Amino acid sequence: MKKLETIEFNVTNEEQLLNFLYKNVQGKSKNNIKSLLKNGQVFVNSKKQIKFNFLLKENDHVKIQLRKLNSFPYKILYEDESLIAIEKPAGLLTVSTEQEKEKTAYKIVRNYLQEKGQKVFIVHRLDRDTSGILLFAKNEKMKIMLQKHWNDITLKRGYMAIIEGTMKTDFGTIRSFLKEESNKMVHSTKGMDGKLAITRYQTIAKNKEYSLLEVFLETGRKNQIRVHMSEAGHPIIGDTKYQATKNPINRLGLHSHLLEFIHPFSKKVITLESSIPDSFNKLLKQK
Numbered sequence: 001m002k003k004l005e006t007i008e009f010n011v012t013n014e015e016q017l018l019n020f021l022y023k024n025v026q027g028k029s030k031n032n033i034k035s036l037l038k039n040g041q042v043f044v045n046s047k048k049q050i051k052f053n054f055l056l057k058e059n060d061h062v063k064i065q066l067r068k069l070n071s072f073p074y075k076i077l078y079e080d081e082s083l084i085a086i087e088k089p090a091g092l093l094t095v096s097t098e099q100e101k102e103k104t105a106y107k108i109v110r111n112y113l114q115e116k117g118q119k120v121f122i123v124h125r126l127d128r129d130t131s132g133i134l135l136f137a138k139n140e141k142m143k144i145m146l147q148k149h150w151n152d153i154t155l156k157r158g159y160m161a162i163i164e165g166t167m168k169t170d171f172g173t174i175r176s177f178l179k180e181e182s183n184k185m186v187h188s189t190k191g192m193d194g195k196l197a198i199t200r201y202q203t204i205a206k207n208k209e210y211s212l213l214e215v216f217l218e219t220g221r222k223n224q225i226r227v228h229m230s231e232a233g234h235p236i237i238g239d240t241k242y243q244a245t246k247n248p249i250n251r252l253g254l255h256s257h258l259l260e261f262i263h264p265f266s267k268k269v270i271t272l273e274s275s276i277p278d279s280f281n282k283l284l285k286q287k
Contacts, residue, residue: 035117132256158258
């Protein structure tokens with residue numbers, strides 16, 4: 001059972017309860033405070049009070065029971081009133097599937113925000129075996145703004161990828177039209193029935209067996225990096241779906257490490273960064 005923490009106030013002037021809480025409760029948004037009332041966590045003179053317009057009188061005593069929030073299991077990279085970005089581990093689904101409905105990034109973030117009186121909305125997805133930056137909206141207006149204007153407001157989308165072997169050139173651009181078949185496999189098509197996909201890459205480090213690439217997306221197609229690397233003859237390690245033959249770190253060698261975008265509401269540039277996994281660095285240090 002969760003422990004309860006309380007904060008208490010003595011009323012000095014006649015005032016409506018909601019306005020009083022807005023003025024006196026620090027560190028919580030107006031929506032958070034409304035949720036405290038709705039959830040029966042506010043007491044006036046020891047009696048539970050849920051009416052926003054309840055009239056407080058001089059010398060009334062107000063007590064708020066704050067539920068102690070569960071600790072969030074993953075690193076939170078950014079959070080404000082309308083956005084939250086987390087560092088998703090490899091192996092965790094973004095959203096539920098027929099096979100897995102409970103343990104997903106969406107449900108974990110939803111449970112965390114519910115305790116704060118907030119909601120969560122899907123903005124984009126990472127493949128189950130891809131780790132790194134995953135962004136969610138906290139309201140529908142933000143979700144719509146991000147999804148509708150994603151390509152316009154996104155300045156950089158960067159990934160770190162470990163591939164088998166070495167690319168012919170240390171940097172370059174891969175451009176093709178990608179098409180998804182009924183079996184969920186994605187591939188480049190010579191016809192115009194696919195969607196344009198553009199991937200830029202540069203080699204950061206390499207040894208005799210593997211290369212670490214920094215990859216930037218100019219388009220955001222399903223499995224784009226995985227397909228382009230595989231079709232270049234250098235699949236991402238651990239990516240058996242796209243012809244990888246080696247899996248030295250027991251996971252897909254793909255990590256979302258940089259997301260830079262213009263905040264739709266504040267218009268400020270938000271830069272989110274996630275460190276390269278230790279397993280990536282250790283592998284490339286091997287001779």
